[in-house]
Amino acid sequence: MAVKLTKMQKKVNYDAKLSKFLDHYTQILVVGADNVGSNQLQNIRHGLRGESVVLMGKNTMMKRTIRMHAEKTGNKNILNLIPLLVGNVGLVFTKGDLKEVSEVVAKYKVAAPARVGLIAPIDVVVPPGNTGLDPSQTSFFQVLNIPTKINKGTVEIVTPVDLIKQGEKVGSSEAALLTKLGRKPFSYGLIVQSVYENGSVFSPEVLYLTEDDLADKFANGVAQVAAFSLAVNYPSLAASPHMIINGYKNLLSLAVATDYSFKHAEKVEEYLKDPSKFVSVAGAVPVGVDSSAPAAAEKDEKKEEPEESSEEEGGLMGLFD
Known part of the structure; x- marks a missing residue:
């Protein structure tokens, strides 16, 4: 016979476990x-068995144990968990890959009906088609302003109907209709809200960042630093190459506009004086020659060939007429 534990003993055992x-x-x-049943939670525990543990409990008990543990061990980083314990939440302790564990947690979802008073997590759209309901239910659809028609002795919905919007409360009429249609539009499971790792807390979206995402974010940050440095005329590692090239452009424009010259401006000045010197020999088109002329000449030759052949054909036909 199992020994029934008192509330105090349960608290002591819970503190020790946490x-x-x-x-x-x-x-x-x-x-x-939210809306996760005991059987569903048991399946999640079974799926995570081996390297992860799920622990549920009252927020007050978890906060109390965390504070006591921080005082006892001197690990103040664990206190970062306390602000996260809001609402109906639980803790998944793991030694595995955080991304893989979060994917396993998200996999265990159960379809649920739309109960009255629930906040819809998604939009609910009733598609057109046969409902299987008898014509006596037509008035029920009319209350919800759903266009229907009678087809082969059953009610048929004519057009798609936006029944419930995300974030709205489910009304009694909407819940009754979805029940009549036998639909379970919602699905519930454990949802990862935050991630704690060695004292750091971050959003679960970070787990799905790729190396390309990190490179893009880094490049964007460097671009913003460079733009800010250039705007305030402050030299930084990101802005220095731009500042140097801008300075070179200023000196180059000065050398072109005046008689002043320097080593790195000589080639540009020489090009401006005589651009024909910089045309490559192989495949080059001389200055002033239309590059489209050879192509046009070839087209003309091709056009002339059929005319010659037609004349020959005409001549032959004349001999035998």
Whole structure:
């Protein structure tokens, strides 16, 4: 016969379990658990078994244990978890790859009906088609302003209907209609809200960043630093190449406009005086010659060939007429 534990004993056991996990794990996923049933949670625990542990509990108990553990061990970084414990949340302790664990957690979703008063997580659209309901249900569709027609003794929806918008509360009529249609438009599961790793807290979107994404973000940051440095005329590592080339352009324009010259401006000045010197010999088109002339000549020759052949044909025909 199982011994029934008192509330105090349950709290002591919970504190010991959470403290043990805080000692052994440095990676934690904070997950939202709204509308997640016990059977579904058991399946998630089974799917994560081996390298991850799911721990649920009251937020007050978790915060209390975290504070006591931080005072006991001197690990103040663990206190960064406390602001994340808001609402119906749980903790997933893991030693595996955070991205893979979050994908496993997201995989366990269960379809659920639209119950009255729930906040719709997605838009619900009723597609056109046969509902399988008898004509006596037509008035029910009329209340919801859904156009229907009777087809082969059943009610048929004529056009798609935007029944519920994301973020809206599900009304009694909408819930009743979806129940009649046998639809379960929503799906619920553990949702990763935040990631904790060795004292750092970040958004779960960071787990899905690729090397190309990081390179793009870094390049964008460098471009912003360079633009700011150029705007305030402050030399920085990002802006120095631009400043040097801009200075060279200024000196070059000065050398072209005046008799002043320097080594790196000589070739530009020489080109401006006589551009024909810089035309390559192989495949070059002399200055002043239309490059389209040879092509036009070839086209003319091709046009003339058919005319000659037609004359020959005409001559032969004349001999035998």
